[in-house]
Amino acid sequence: MLRPGDSILLNDPFRGGAHLPDLTLVSPIFDPSGGEVLAFAANRAHHADVGGATAGSVGATATEIYAEGVRIPPVRFEIGRGRTTGPDGEPAVDNELNESVLDLLLANVRTPEERRGDLRAQTAANATGRRRFHDLLADHGDRLPPAMTALRDYSERRMRAALADLPDGRYEFTDELEGDGHGNGPLTISVAVEIDDTDVQVDFADTAAQTEGPLNAVRAVTVSAVYYAIRCVTDP
Structure with a gap:
């Protein structure tokens, strides 16, 4: 169960990550009572090295994920200790770094001090996001959560309106990669896009x-690429 002050670290491509050098840190933001998650602060940083067979952790010779670096499932990187009061008298969260996870990670990379600094930058970024969200909550109170919902609904309406302007039908395209560097190829990349009013189905x-x-490309990368392409085409 998540607690105020917790942060979850991951890079596993099969659990929402991209490639292993991209480390994602997600921090829940609770209401002032600490009982309900209202939002999340999240950031993803590309790290220069996360171990593996090749410096930089992006090796063309890799034939399995274990050669690409340390694979991190979702783990508690910051451990929440509950709510407290900051030095300015404002509400804050009390947490501590999970040093065991940090030690394990730093023992498996080529540039541990650089990684330590980048990870602390990520935790600081989420702490800033958490603090500024609470500033908004202090300014707007109970009006903030409904406003967030309204903003998401407005975004959906704009996107669906943009999709409705596209001609209905089925559109197909095929391209090829010459090879994968291991004698396999050409490799076909084929997509079929079906548009029906405001619904879009993308088939690979x-x-x-x-x-x-x-x-x-794992599912998270594929879905993200599809979202990005549709956003570029519609530009709502």
Whole structure:
């Protein structure tokens, strides 16, 4: 169960990450009573090295994820100790770094002090996000959560209006990668996009299967790329 002050660290591509050098830190933001999560502060930072067979952790010769670096499932990187009062008298959260997780990570990278600094920058960024959200909550009180919901609803309406302007139909495109660096190829990338009013279905069924080289796209990366492409086309 998440507590005020907790932060979760991960880079596992099969659990929402991208590639291993991208470390994501997610921190829940609770209401003043600490009973309900109202929002999340999150950031993703590309780290110069997370171990593995190749310096930089992006090796063209890798044939399995274990050669690419340390794989981190969602772990508690900051441990919340509850709410407290900051030096300025404002509400704050009390937490501490999970030193065991940090030690394990730093023992498996080539530049541990650089990684330590970048990770502390990530925790500081989320702490700032948490603090500024509470500033908004102090200014606007109970009006803030409904305003957040209204903003998301407005965003959906604008996106659906932009999608409705696109012609209905099925659109297909196919391209190829020459190879994966391990003698496999060409590799087909095929997409079919079906537009029906404000609904869009994107199908990669005819794309090549997983290949030996480090070119595979996990679900999180694929979905993110689709969202980005649609956003660029519609620009709502």
